[in-house]
Amino acid sequence: TDAPLTGPVGFAELLGIEDVARLDLSRLWAPRGPRAFLRVPIGVNDSHEPVLLDLKESSELGMGPHGLCVGATGSGKSELLRTLVLALVTTHPPEDLALVLVDYKGGATFAP
Secondary structure (H helix, E strand, O other), X not given: OOOOOOOOOOHHHHOOOOOHHHOOHHHHOOOOOOOOOXXXXXXXXXXXXXXXXXXXXXXXXXXXXXXXXXOOXXXXXXXXXHHHHHHHHHHOOOOOOOOXXXXXXXXXXXXX
């Protein structure tokens, strides 16, 4: 456990999926308790333990539904967002989860 991380961490492995060609949706989409709802792994820490992001309100022991992802080009912002969306749709059935994704590029130009 003291060895540094080398290479990428497999998403399927992180979620305990043995074969992505044979997903067990009944297991993945099984009802979740209040603590596990909207709580998903997004990576591993230096101790190789899952890093969890909990999107519930802080009053429900979550981290809150709002966040900001900032970084330079190539720092992994898009990869983080892809991982978050994939983790949510893999672990929550459509009856419990609805996503709206908006991509804003560019800036406003103001003329005098």
